[in-house]
Amino acid sequence: MGRFACRGAKAQSDFMLTKRIIPCLDIKDGRTVKGVNFENIRDAGDPVELGAFYAQQGADELVFLDITATVEKRKTLSELVNKISHHINIPFTVGGGISSVEDVSVLLQNGADKISVNTAAFKNPQLIANLSKEFGSQCVVLAIDTKQEADGNWYVYLNGGRVKTDTLCTDWARKAVDLGAGEILLTSMNHDGTKQGFALDITATLAGTLPVPVIASGGGGTMEHFVDVFTNGKADAALAASIFHFKEIGIPELKAYLKNKGIVVRI
């Protein structure tokens, strides 16, 4: 009896907290990259304008991933974050090359809600502990790029997928959560760019065992893929880039579709 009551309460809470749809914008030198083409906005290369468009379309959050490699990077990024936070009325995460408490402090002061760390956190796991202690785990997103090898295991990759490690994705995710990561942004390199669907098994493994939300990334190509990742993949949120940028899927129609399939979304 007690067990059933408990499960009922869980199901009820799951029912109310919505699954999130998160467009990802790649930024270089303060501009969005990957040519996007929207007739209803003036300058799709402007991250602020594109972000505001997605917010107005019903995106639940935004991720801005900075791929700038120049020395001016920090200044350009903090100025951009400041502009974004002035104009956008939903939460946003900033990632890309963040490696210190000081980097994060500047971005949060300029209005970012969360930051994501990847390679720097793997090389120095204490960074996660320091960030969560200083700013709270709710703003520390750990991004993991992972790939399933021939042995069937999922390994962590670094430096934008260029460097393989011998660490299992599940082990690193668990350790990072223990250190204070508040969310996991999981990108499957096997699926990224394929539009053949998200990596359901590894997503479900993490989402089903970790006490923090898991954002699935890589492979979303159809609206059915989003249904799959929220049901079979147990993901708390799904992130995609080009399908939104190239208008292959509109956020309003995606949310209507998900709702129709019984998935709780904010409309």
Next chain:
Amino acid sequence: MKLAIIKYNAGNIQSVLYALERIGMEAVVTDDHAELLSADKVIFPGVGEASSAMNYLKERELDTLIKSLTQPVLGICLGMQLMCTHSEENDSECLGIFDTEVKKFTGQLKIPQIGWNLVQEGKEPLFTGIQQDPYCYFVHSYYAALCEETAAVTEYGVRFSSALQKGNFYGVQFHPEKSAIIGEQLLKNFIHL
């Protein structure tokens, strides 16, 4: 109209300032007693940890000041929690404006609750003109228990106070500054009290 945001050692103050700008309002961010006392409306935002925030407020005697305010005061997230009697977060005595306790989420839940959840039974005047049961954006590990002063209810494993109201004091657990147009309407409602 003079709007003041209480400056203390908590995050997210800039976001509130920018959200006010988006609805055409300017605000000062200050811990100056005279400035806060003379403001028409005071916002008490915050993302952070309860005991260090309370210590900071006490050191600057902002604890007694906040309790003494007679103009409308809006606590957001940690700000609202600090206006309750006590928080389980590091066993912190709080301001005791709202007669309820702040507890930690327990059970088979992902903590913190991060995301958009339903805000039900929202009362006027904060929720005036807002659609029934809107979705708002939450980020928190602790919640204010239901009480006489509950002004909206949200459920995450447990039903809790997502808004509180007592006299001139208001509080919301969610982040109106990040809750799209619903949040903007709520901020407007507060400003126009």
